[in-house]
Amino acid sequence: MARRSTPGNIVTTTIDWAARWAQTQSMWPATFGLACCAIEMMATGTAHNDLARFGMEVFRASPRQADLMIVAGRVSQKMAPVLRQVYDQMPEPKWVISMGACASTGGMFNNYALVQGVDQVVPVDMYVPGCPPGPQSLMHGILTLQRQIMTGQKVSG
Amino acid sequence: MDEASGRSVVSAEEQAETQYVEEWVSGTEVPDEMATDEGAQEMALTESGYRFREQLGAVVTDDYLYEEEVSEDERMIINMGPQHPSTHGVLRLQLELEGEMIKRCKPVIGYLHTGMEKTAETLTFMQGPTNVTRMDYLAPLHNELAFSLATEKLLGVEVPPRAAAIRVLMTELNRISSHLVALATNGMDIGAISMMMYGFRERELILAFFEKTTGLRMNHNYIRPGGVAADLPPGWRKDVATILKTIPARLGEYDDLLKENPIWLSRTQGVGVITAEECRAYGITGPILRGTGVDWDLRKVFPYSGIEQYEFDVPVGTQGDVYDRYRVRVEEITQSLRIVEQAAEMMPSGDFRVDDRKVTPPPRARIDESMEALIHHFKIFTEGFRPPPGEAYAAVESPRGELGCYLVSDGGGMPWRCHIRAPSFYNLQALPVMLAESMVADTIATIASLDPVMGDVDR
Numbered sequence: 241m242a243r244r245s246t247p248g249n250i251v252t253t254t255i256d257w258a259a260r261w262a263q264t265q266s267m268w269p270a271t272f273g274l275a276c277c278a279i280e281m282m283a284t285g286t287a288h289n290d291l292a293r294f295g296m297e298v299f300r301a302s303p304r305q306a307d308l309m310i311v312a313g314r315v316s317q318k319m320a321p322v323l324r325q326v327y328d329q330m331p332e333p334k335w336v337i338s339m340g341a342c343a344s345t346g347g348m349f350n351n352y353a354l355v356q357g358v359d360q361v362v363p364v365d366m367y368v369p370g371c372p373p374g375p376q377s378l379m380h381g382i383l384t385l386q387r388q389i390m391t392g393q394k395v396s397g
Numbered sequence: 398m399d400e401a402s403g404r405s406v407v408s409a410e411e412q413a414e415t416q417y418v419e420e421w422v423s424g425t426e427v428p429d430e431m432a433t434d435e436g437a438q439e440m441a442l443t444e445s446g447y448r449f450r451e452q453l454g455a456v457v458t459d460d461y462l463y464e465e466e467v468s469e470d471e472r473m474i475i476n477m478g479p480q481h482p483s484t485h486g487v488l489r490l491q492l493e494l495e496g497e498m499i500k501r502c503k504p505v506i507g508y509l510h511t512g513m514e515k516t517a518e519t520l521t522f523m524q525g526p527t528n529v530t531r532m533d534y535l536a537p538l539h540n541e542l543a544f545s546l547a548t549e550k551l552l553g554v555e556v557p558p559r560a561a562a563i564r565v566l567m568t569e570l571n572r573i574s575s576h577l578v579a580l581a582t583n584g585m586d587i588g589a590i591s592m593m594m595y596g597f598r599e600r601e602l603i604l605a606f607f608e609k610t611t612g613l614r615m616n617h618n619y620i621r622p623g624g625v626a627a628d629l630p631p632g633w634r635k636d637v638a639t640i641l642k643t644i645p646a647r648l649g650e651y652d653d654l655l656k657e658n659p660i661w662l663s664r665t666q667g668v669g670v671i672t673a674e675e676c677r678a679y680g681i682t683g684p685i686l687r688g689t690g691v692d693w694d695l696r697k698v699f700p701y702s703g704i705e706q707y708e709f710d711v712p713v714g715t716q717g718d719v720y721d722r723y724r725v726r727v728e729e730i731t732q733s734l735r736i737v738e739q740a741a742e743m744m745p746s747g748d749f750r751v752d753d754r755k756v757t758p759p760p761r762a763r764i765d766e767s768m769e770a771l772i773h774h775f776k777i778f779t780e781g782f783r784p785p786p787g788e789a790y791a792a793v794e795s796p797r798g799e800l801g802c803y804l805v806s807d808g809g810g811m812p813w814r815c816h817i818r819a820p821s822f823y824n825l826q827a828l829p830v831m832l833a834e835s836m837v838a839d840t841i842a843t844i845a846s847l848d849p850v851m852g853d854v855d856r
Binding site for chain 2: 271272273274275276278280282283286287288301303313314316318319322326348349351353354371372374
């Protein structure tokens, strides 16, 4: 009934869908480069791979302005509290990508110094495998996360 | 406190702490104190001056690092990092300011400590490069080379000429890619964003060649004790020729962007100055030392991998400021291109691994037909080869300076001790000297010109 009565030049949608669309298309990552993966994260952002195509080129230095945290690299025991603090400073809604083997599981360093997986400190939405993951892998992870936000369901690879 | 009561007190404290950590990790309660204020006491304003004086070196007169006459209430301490866009990783600086002037600077490191030197004791010599390549992740091949040279010194083997030439070719290409990142980030930090895009564009060119040769863009594990992991891929001459043709033209573009750019000049000239004497006192090497006018390059003074056969110059600066370091890096790219060209021209034929069955795994085809080859293969990949007891130190000129590897063997299949002389760690000591009596805004330019890699500092 409502749809029939609206004039033809008004686009109808749901608030929910529009909000999700806006969230996915302008997702600003916080700069949280830690180790080797950070260099690949920078490479993803620069001209050759051009993360700007997906509305994510604005790497924000302040966590207050960011809604995605890409944990790029190994998280040491000393860094874990800092990481959690940065995560807490980010406004809702927020997402976390665990980039690389070290951030996801501790990688090849099963020793006293490293947190064996950043999911012990913050909730992780997407794991990107590799050591380090290439820019293509990271972009695939980001696009999969966008799809996940859009559908509101877990999407695998 | 007697032992019995002490134990009970500790357990109660532990319980409280566990609860605190649980609350904090789950995010239900905001921690009432900063979790990261470690080091604050050392920087406290009430501290007397002699503590800092006792750290003074014998040669360097860095009395200006602490001045007693300034009244304490005019001082302010600001904290930079560990999460900061221009700290090149997770470096944290505590800056003591008097207005805009930096009076004292204290780098706090350890945020990327990975325990790699300890991990190296649990890996065989053959697995070692996998570990060390992740230290200085902008120059992974140099790490592998230093480790391999030290292992070969322990073993007493000499790599064939082709392996040595491949090592030189790859490490010099790696030097170019590392310097490109240094230029790119240095530009970005001072606001020349175009430099960032340009630098990473050319880096992709070299990384594509690395990926073709080693299978990975970074952390290659390509240079191994006894040679390299694989021969150069078919068509490598064409790729190297493309690199040799492209990069010099692009260097001209960087010069257009930066060399005479007035903003760049005013941000870099006379900023972050260090003298040759101070460099020597702190053990600072690499482009920082050469920027002060000292032509110290390990490729010339202690040549490795037959690099003495190649013709190249050691560019030096005069002032020891940020601009000179930038110029030294650009010139070093040119010189590395010369070496790459010569290496590609005179690439010897032959084996790319040493012909020693105790060190080099046998070819796949030999395993099917020879029992001994199978045994050697099995031995090398399970317990590894066993160098005689002893110690060895080998150093290479990495893009950041002297990168050394000190190995101690007790006759087992794994190093008894592995220490890396990481150039970034020593170079970071220059920061308090460079930043003393400078402006806050110069901090960024100075850090970027040091080009520290925190993976190298903390290991």
